[in-house]
Amino acid sequence: xxxxxxxxxxxxxxxxxxxxxxxxxxxxxxxxxxxxxxxxxxxxxxxxxxxxxxxxxxxxxxxxxxxxxxxxxxxxxxxxx
Numbered sequence: 001x002x003x004x005x006x007x008x009x010x011x012x013x014x015x016x017x018x019x020x021x022x023x024x025x026x027x028x029x030x031x032x033x034x035x036x037x038x039x040x041x042x043x044x045x046x047x048x049x050x051x052x053x054x055x056x057x058x059x060x061x062x063x064x065x066x067x068x069x070x071x072x073x074x075x076x077x078x079x080x081x
Contacts, residue, residue: 002028002058013053027062027069045077055080
Protein backbone atom coordinates (compact mmCIF):
# COMPACT_ATOMS: atom_id res chain seq x y z
CA UNK A 1 0.00 0.00 0.00
CA UNK A 2 1.09 3.52 -0.79
CA UNK A 3 -0.57 6.29 1.20
CA UNK A 4 -0.19 10.06 1.40
CA UNK A 5 -1.27 12.03 4.49
CA UNK A 6 -0.94 15.67 5.59
CA UNK A 7 2.17 16.34 7.67
CA UNK A 8 2.36 17.89 11.10
CA UNK A 9 3.48 21.23 9.66
CA UNK A 10 1.97 23.26 6.83
CA UNK A 11 3.19 22.29 3.35
CA UNK A 12 4.49 18.94 4.62
CA UNK A 13 3.30 15.47 3.69
CA UNK A 14 3.83 11.94 4.92
CA UNK A 15 4.23 9.16 2.36
CA UNK A 16 3.77 5.65 3.73
CA UNK A 17 4.94 2.55 1.88
CA UNK A 18 3.59 -0.55 3.62
CA UNK A 19 3.48 -4.28 2.95
CA UNK A 20 3.30 -7.62 4.74
CA UNK A 21 7.02 -8.14 4.19
CA UNK A 22 10.23 -6.57 3.00
CA UNK A 23 9.76 -7.68 -0.61
CA UNK A 24 6.42 -5.88 -0.87
CA UNK A 25 7.87 -2.72 0.65
CA UNK A 26 10.79 -2.91 -1.79
CA UNK A 27 8.30 -3.18 -4.67
CA UNK A 28 6.37 -0.13 -3.38
CA UNK A 29 9.59 1.91 -3.18
CA UNK A 30 10.45 0.84 -6.72
CA UNK A 31 6.92 1.79 -7.86
CA UNK A 32 7.18 5.38 -6.52
CA UNK A 33 10.69 5.94 -7.91
CA UNK A 34 10.32 4.74 -11.51
CA UNK A 35 9.39 7.56 -13.91
CA UNK A 36 6.92 5.42 -15.88
CA UNK A 37 4.98 4.21 -12.83
CA UNK A 38 5.05 7.67 -11.21
CA UNK A 39 3.62 9.13 -14.43
CA UNK A 40 0.85 6.49 -14.51
CA UNK A 41 0.14 7.01 -10.80
CA UNK A 42 -0.05 10.80 -11.24
CA UNK A 43 -2.48 10.44 -14.15
CA UNK A 44 -4.63 7.84 -12.38
CA UNK A 45 -4.89 9.93 -9.20
CA UNK A 46 -5.29 13.14 -11.23
CA UNK A 47 -2.42 14.83 -9.42
CA UNK A 48 -0.49 17.72 -10.87
CA UNK A 49 2.03 20.24 -9.58
CA UNK A 50 -0.31 23.24 -9.75
CA UNK A 51 -3.22 21.82 -7.75
CA UNK A 52 -3.59 21.65 -4.01
CA UNK A 53 -2.18 18.57 -2.33
CA UNK A 54 -4.45 15.56 -2.60
CA UNK A 55 -4.04 12.66 -0.22
CA UNK A 56 -4.73 9.07 -1.15
CA UNK A 57 -4.37 5.38 -0.44
CA UNK A 58 -3.31 3.08 -3.28
CA UNK A 59 -3.27 -0.69 -3.24
CA UNK A 60 -0.71 -2.60 -5.30
CA UNK A 61 -0.52 -6.32 -6.07
CA UNK A 62 3.06 -7.55 -5.83
CA UNK A 63 4.29 -10.79 -7.36
CA UNK A 64 7.25 -12.20 -5.41
CA UNK A 65 9.46 -15.13 -6.46
CA UNK A 66 11.95 -16.56 -3.93
CA UNK A 67 11.83 -13.36 -1.88
CA UNK A 68 12.42 -11.05 -4.86
CA UNK A 69 9.64 -8.76 -6.09
CA UNK A 70 9.03 -9.51 -9.77
CA UNK A 71 6.08 -7.28 -10.59
CA UNK A 72 3.96 -4.59 -8.92
CA UNK A 73 0.64 -3.61 -10.43
CA UNK A 74 -2.09 -1.15 -9.54
CA UNK A 75 -5.27 -2.63 -8.01
CA UNK A 76 -7.34 0.31 -6.71
CA UNK A 77 -7.10 3.62 -4.92
CA UNK A 78 -9.08 5.88 -2.61
CA UNK A 79 -8.84 9.66 -2.49
CA UNK A 80 -9.01 11.10 1.01
CA UNK A 81 -10.73 14.39 1.90
